[in-house]
Amino acid sequence: MTRILADRAARLLDFLWSGWAGLAALALLFACWQAGHETWGDFILPDPLATLGATWSLAISSESRGLLLLTAQRALAGFTLAAFSGAVIGIIAGYAPAVMRLARPLLTVVLGVPPIAWIVLTMMWFGTSGATVAATILISATPVVFVAAAEGIASRDRGLGTMAEVFRYGALGRFWFIDLRQAAAPLFPALALALGTSFKVAVMAEMLANAGGVGGALARARAMLDVPQALAWVVLAVIALVVVEYGLIRPMQAEIEGWRRAAQPWGVKK
Amino acid sequence: MSAALELHRIGHAYFGQSVLNSIDLQIAPGEVVALVGPSGSGKSTLAHIAAGLVEPREGRVTPGYARHAMIFQEPRLLPWATAAQNIGFALRRAKLPRRLRPARVAEAARLAELEPQDLAKYPVELSGGMRQRVAIARALAVRPDFIFFDEPFTALDVALKRRMQDLVIAAAEEAQFAALFITHDLVEALRIAHRIAVLDLRGRGIAGLRILPGDPGARDEATTFALRQRFLTEDPLFRHIHDVDERRRP
Numbered sequence: 001m002t003r004i005l006a007d008r009a010a011r012l013l014d015f016l017w018s019g020w021a022g023l024a025a026l027a028l029l030f031a032c033w034q035a036g037h038e039t040w041g042d043f044i045l046p047d048p049l050a051t052l053g054a055t056w057s058l059a060i061s062s063e064s065r066g067l068l069l070l071t072a073q074r075a076l077a078g079f080t081l082a083a084f085s086g087a088v089i090g091i092i093a094g095y096a097p098a099v100m101r102l103a104r105p106l107l108t109v110v111l112g113v114p115p116i117a118w119i120v121l122t123m124m125w126f127g128t129s130g131a132t133v134a135a136t137i138l139i140s141a142t143p144v145v146f147v148a149a150a151e152g153i154a155s156r157d158r159g160l161g162t163m164a165e166v167f168r169y170g171a172l173g174r175f176w177f178i179d180l181r182q183a184a185a186p187l188f189p190a191l192a193l194a195l196g197t198s199f200k201v202a203v204m205a206e207m208l209a210n211a212g213g214v215g216g217a218l219a220r221a222r223a224m225l226d227v228p229q230a231l232a233w234v235v236l237a238v239i240a241l242v243v244v245e246y247g248l249i250r251p252m253q254a255e256i257e258g259w260r261r262a263a264q265p266w267g268v269k270k
Numbered sequence: 271m272s273a274a275l276e277l278h279r280i281g282h283a284y285f286g287q288s289v290l291n292s293i294d295l296q297i298a299p300g301e302v303v304a305l306v307g308p309s310g311s312g313k314s315t316l317a318h319i320a321a322g323l324v325e326p327r328e329g330r331v332t333p334g335y336a337r338h339a340m341i342f343q344e345p346r347l348l349p350w351a352t353a354a355q356n357i358g359f360a361l362r363r364a365k366l367p368r369r370l371r372p373a374r375v376a377e378a379a380r381l382a383e384l385e386p387q388d389l390a391k392y393p394v395e396l397s398g399g400m401r402q403r404v405a406i407a408r409a410l411a412v413r414p415d416f417i418f419f420d421e422p423f424t425a426l427d428v429a430l431k432r433r434m435q436d437l438v439i440a441a442a443e444e445a446q447f448a449a450l451f452i453t454h455d456l457v458e459a460l461r462i463a464h465r466i467a468v469l470d471l472r473g474r475g476i477a478g479l480r481i482l483p484g485d486p487g488a489r490d491e492a493t494t495f496a497l498r499q500r501f502l503t504e505d506p507l508f509r510h511i512h513d514v515d516e517r518r519r520p
């Protein structure tokens with residue numbers, strides 16, 4: 001038990017240490033931003049500090065937190081739907097080559113349609129509601145999850161399945177302990193990607209469908225040509241995405257894919 | 271005494287292409303039978319059929335053992351699990367109470383001569399020989415009374431191969447399991463087995479059987495070498511064992 005805790009702590013420290021690199025990258029971004037601000041002036045690119053100030057005042061106002069929460073909720077709801085349906089159909093396609101052959105061309109068509117077109121269609125189907133946002137996310141984020149799940153299952157090491165069968169694992173046990181575990185490797189990066197797509201599409205759909213949330217607030221800022229306000233909302237939306245990704249997806253991935261660290265030369269050896 | 275494993279007129283085909291035909295073989299409890307035959311002659315297929323993983327097209331498999339295990343050419347370890355967890359993987363379905371599992375894992379690791387500190391490592395951190403030891407420990411952990419070996423040491427270098435063979439001989443003596451040991455290495459068969467079965471080039475039956483003198487553990491180097499010489503030079507059964515090109519199979 002203490003070993004596990006120590007391991008967790010080591011991983012957390014390791015992660016925080018790697019945060020320095022992230023901090024350096026952020027500092028670089030702010031330096032470029034500041035330079036852009038000084039070149040083009042306040043109207044095109046406001047002062048980064050002023051933007052951070054605007055972000056802060058948005059963050060502490062309960063009204064805007066409500067908007068952010070609404071968008072995050074919609075994004076997460078759409079993401080959950082997309083992750084679930086993509087994984088389920090993908091796993092089926094991974095086992096059944098016939099389903100895969102059917103799904104491939106469909107996928108090409110679905111992926112070929114720009115998300116914005118889906119927003120227009122779903123708006124006409126569902127009106128300006130949360131359902132429009134959820135449906136658009138579902139359509140845009142499902143394919144990546146589907147492809148990853150299908151690849152993960154189709155490219156599984158069948159030898160491990162045979163081994164499990166020797167040791168009396170039934171079909172369900174093999175699926176749970178062997179196949180699903182192998183599919184996790186491509187699935188997690190795809191889930192992170194789908195989550196990002198969910199947030200982006202949520203904001204976009206809200207803006208176009210005038211469905212409130214961060215998208216609605218962005219539309220208002222645009223109408224009033226309030227660039228700092230618009231940027232502040234963007235920063236908030238990015239922060240929300242990062243919080244969800246590093247609070248939900250990455251820890252799960254670290255838990256399940258932790259063994260890969262052992263393969264790294266600098267991996268912590270017990 | 272009834273056989274630990276009985277194969278009766280086994281036949282199999284892949285996509286209409288016959289691989290095995292009328293294979294008859296009996297293995298007594300505690301007996302190690304080496305099955306030799308060139309690559310592509312259907313040895314792995316026969317092992318899978320005998321272990322109940324593949325349904326044969328013809329014939330009948332009658333297992334007389336209580337619990338089996340298999341060791342493959344590749345270790346087939348779960349990359350995401352430590353050596354100890356890999357050994358324990360076999361125990362989850364072995365109807366062994368959870369609290370007794372660590373002791374069983376340790377016992378199997380000792381039989382496979384694994385170092386305790388290696389048990390916490392992941393397969394990527396282990397050498398090829400160590401990985402195969404983990405696979406052996408995983409098989410021994412369920413205390414099988416029958417083990418299928420499918421060319422387990424082919425990928426290892428000569429010195430390591432000999433140490434692993436010694437390990438299997440010692441484990442067979444201690445744990446008293448019967449085994450079907452598939453190999454295409456005649457010397458390996460001569461060291462490990464009580465009996466050698468030679469598979470026909472094209473899988474058309476067992477071409478012949480030879481009983482080896484004494485117990486594998488008591489057989490010394492000179493005996494093994496003499497047997498090898500005799501089989502290769504005088505015994506027509508072994509004439510084709512080394513000169514087959516599997517690419518020319520139908």
Ligand SMILES: Nc1ncnc2c1ncn2[C@@H]1O[C@H](COP(=O)(O)OP(=O)(O)O)[C@@H](O)[C@H]1O
Pocket residue numbers: 284285289307308309310311312313314315316519
């Ligand atoms: N799953 C399979 N599907 C089709 N053909 C197979 C399959 N497994 C083995 N074979 C064929 O059956 C023959 C015997 O294979 P195998 O039992 O692996 O032989 P061995 O283990 O003696 O090398 C080979 O010609 C091989 O190509």
Ligand SMILES: [Mg+2]
Pocket residue numbers: 313314315420421
């Ligand atoms: Mg084989």
